[in-house]
Amino acid sequence: MTALSAKPAVRTAATSDYTCALVEGPWQHEFVSSGGSRFHVAVAGPDHRSAPLVLLLHGYPEFWWAWRAQIPALADAGYRVAAMDVRGVGGSDKPPSGYAVPARASDVAGVVRSLGRETAVVVGHGTGGTLAWAVAALYPGATTAVAALSSPHPARTRLSSRAAFTTAALRELAYLQVPTLPERALLRGDLVERTLALGAASPLPADVVELYKTVMRIPFAAHSAAEALRWAVRSTPRMDGRRFGTALRHPLGVPALQVHGGRDGIVRPDRADLDAMYLAPDLRYELIPGAGHYLPEEAPDEVNRLLLNWLARVAPAPR
Template sequence: MPEMRHIYCGEVTLRVALEGTGPLVIMVHGFPESWYSWRHQIAPIAAAGYQVAAIDVRGYGGSDKPEPVEAYTMEKIVGDLVGLKAALSPGATAILIGHDWGAPIVWNSAFTHPDLFHAVAGLSVPFTGAPARPFTEIFREKFTAKNLFFYQEYFQEPGKAEAELEPQLRRALTLFLCSIGGEAPDGAWPVKSADALLLDGLKLPEKLPPWLTEADLDFYTAEFTASGLRGPLNRYRNHEADFAWLSPLQGRKLEQPALYIGGTRDPASTLFGQITDPVAMMRHFAPNVEGHMLKGCGHWTQQERPDDVTRLLLDWLARLNANPTLPSSRT
């Protein structure tokens, strides 16, 4: 187990899993996850000569959980990473790695603070530059206006998803995790009307996938039983605020060396069908990106394919250390 510390980051205190010494690598999880989602990567990357800091994002686990929706804007969570870097590596820049919501968090941290974060890796969700529209407009046009359910629309009303999910956390987590993993059958995430509940139509698997154990579910269930879901879901309720913060940066590129790892069975890798080639798309916004698509991998990238992801990260970090200006054409 890594050392667990609580570190004040300027506005909130984050629980951080720390291991190793050397250049700082900050790992950021997504929903519904925790620092534990990086359990397979922490020790190998620390052993390669890095100080690994895998956080609980604000609202999760052992980190502070402010109540207001507006406490979970991208700007504030990026600020948490800025504060954590200042606390752990005041004299040097850091490397960022994120998955799911953690990917936009690290992309935008590097994008807005290139002086603090000299390289960045994102899993599952590609970088799309400064937004031209709030994401709420996009998913309402593509889904809600057509009377189709979209989970992020469902999450918009404070208390609604919490009321469905919190009384049945273990079942909800199992359904959510298993329905968009790489081994889930086609149709496991069903098409349904906009007024459906999140868990409607989802089916428990006969057995858990190989990457998810009962002990893993015990951990996640205990974490969310203690923390509740309001903080995690508040992240989804800030698309307009995020747009207002980032849209003035349209035209700017993310110039640092970047790594993208996606899965061919991950709907987030194609932004829910909006793009066909996430790596090619990213090169318009992050010219120094290299990309890897893991065949058959679903949404939970570093948990489903721990060996592949760890190998790709270690290889990238080694080349980054040898040559900070990685080539942009590697795929």
């Protein structure tokens, strides 16, 4: 059979070896639908409508497990928590296309509805933070509030990536635009380990890094991760990218929290709030001086404290 006549592989959670991503802990694993795809979420906390929903979105090159320190802390405080594997990652479906930020924002809004809620507090880290900003801009009716960790407002990054990211991070992003090679480096090379080391203030534990590398080896996950980062660059001059950029320039009508690490090797925290302060009128900005890019893991106690303090104002849990 020739390549031209071969049928494309069906990239679904049902047929991919994703079990390594279903880490056990004080949460339950569920699968929900959105836009014709299936998404894995780890859920915890009271399952009644009076408990506000907090939806957690991981960044690259991680998966839902990056929020393992936040899930029980938020659940114990009375919140319904759902940490989601975004499109192409972990136990979620991995279709061959659909990795534009607006498409993935639609995924998130659909997951909120599939979890039985009209709105959620959307919290994202890194590239998941970009997604959280986008959900707040494109689906304000589904967003109670938005929090972005280690993630400048995408209006800033689309205007000038050099102003938002470090030189080393820009080199990695440029490398990811090359066909095929990044996928090989994610699967069999050291790209996952190198990216984690670039962003962190101090090395993450070896077993944590190894788990991220293992989950990246799930069929089609490496290509999905690369495609999402390619869209961020290649869409800038295109019409779809321009439409997205225009939508981002409208001020947000929901409260926002922006948190950065002072030793972030990927994002420049001194420039990160320049756009958000104008586009999010109700913005709280926090800096964790000794932490790097991976705030939920590098500074879990401080992140939990900041989130719970902010949530008590914007989406208080019932007593």
